[in-house]
Amino acid sequence: MYDAFFSVEGNTFVSFHTSHLIMLLIYLIGFILLILFSTLKTRSIYGRIYTMIKWFLFILLVTSEVSYQVWSATSGIWVLSEYIPLHLCGIASITAAISLLLQNKKLATLTFYIGFIPALLALITPELPYDFPHFRFWKFFLHHIAISWASLFLILTSSISLKYSSMLKSYGLLLIYAVFIGFIINPALNSNYLYLRDTPLSNTPLDYFGDGMLYYVNLCLVALAVFSLQWGIVRFLKKS
Template identity: 45%
Template sequence: MGEWFSNKVLSSFQFFGIHHLLMIFLFILGMALLLIYSNKLRTHHRIVSILRWTLFTILVSSEISYQTWGIVNGAWNPREFLPFQLCSLAGILTMLALLTKNEKLSQIILFIGIVPSFLAVVTPELHHGYPQFRFWQFFIHHLVLSWACLLLVITSKLKITFMKTIESYIYLLIYAGITGFIINPLLNANFLFLARTPSANTPLNLLGNGFWYYFNLCLVGLLVFIAIYGVYMLTFQVKKGRK
């Protein structure tokens, strides 16, 4: 138990090894099942309630256990453990959305929860491999986060428009501005990867350097938001319109 919960890297993370591929498969499987049974979920409120509280409990437990892991191992520091990274922020907003069923929160996490979680699962910035605690916490958090985001969209009366898409993007730009100009310099951190690209080999490494890195980052973010809106319209709004 001690070594499993320690900060010492006992087994290095293997990109696209069997355990990594399994996590990617589980991500896709969970999303697919939610989409396949989306119509049934809208009418089975008891099942949705059970799923909602289960996902909420897992997300809360994941965040608490991660903070505990950092403190117990003497690794906690504000640059890594404060929840200002996009997936961490999305996790907190998703918890609140699961708790309150707030449609504005559901709107925002649709755009900042699913795609970043998928990218984190495919290209994780992770040193600890299977079966250490940090491996399980990282993947469980991102898988459950994406499933919860999709569940909220499927089961809510939320209607995303193009203007709401742009509104959500503006929220992200405001948060990025606060993070880039205040939080990162204050903590000497790299939240949202605004100070530098990730240490892992991710698509962000293809965005260039200096001004072009930030320009391309904003452009890619906008294109991703528009793409999510397009998928939403094709997948959800057409179905809701037929009800």
């Protein structure tokens, strides 16, 4: 049982098989419950439930990242080029945890844009070598579920009014970060953070973005479209 959970070998993950669909269902249930919870702001139980959700998400985010680093190090596979949390969801996990603690509106806004749909897309098209019941399976899904939930929770439970200008600022910060990763970090570490050097090993929508400069142009355009979609979704949810 220990080897099945922690070994660097395990059953190969297969997209949209039973284990994958169950985790997507869990995400969907939590998503619906978060939206329903956001309508309870005038109820006396709101404060207690809010605190429980806040700390649950914070603990899940921190535990997922720390356990992942410990597992990779103790398994002898940790390398700078793969295990630093520099992918978009890794950064979103860190900013989400900090936002849950500090209630910083600007950081919460950034977290929402880089974490809500990006983490959901990762859940739908995982780059994951191991299937249930391996540690990496649990870590990947619980971590990305927590990232997406926390990103939405931070916005729905706050007085933050998402303006289109704040979306553009977040998008601009993402572009600056991508330039830093693409021109400095990836060449220095021979890494593929943000998938700026190559597409993921698993089949993802990035496979259809083309090659060379076209790949980067499509990345930028799709990121802007996703950010705009998120802005529209929350505007709709808050009005309704």
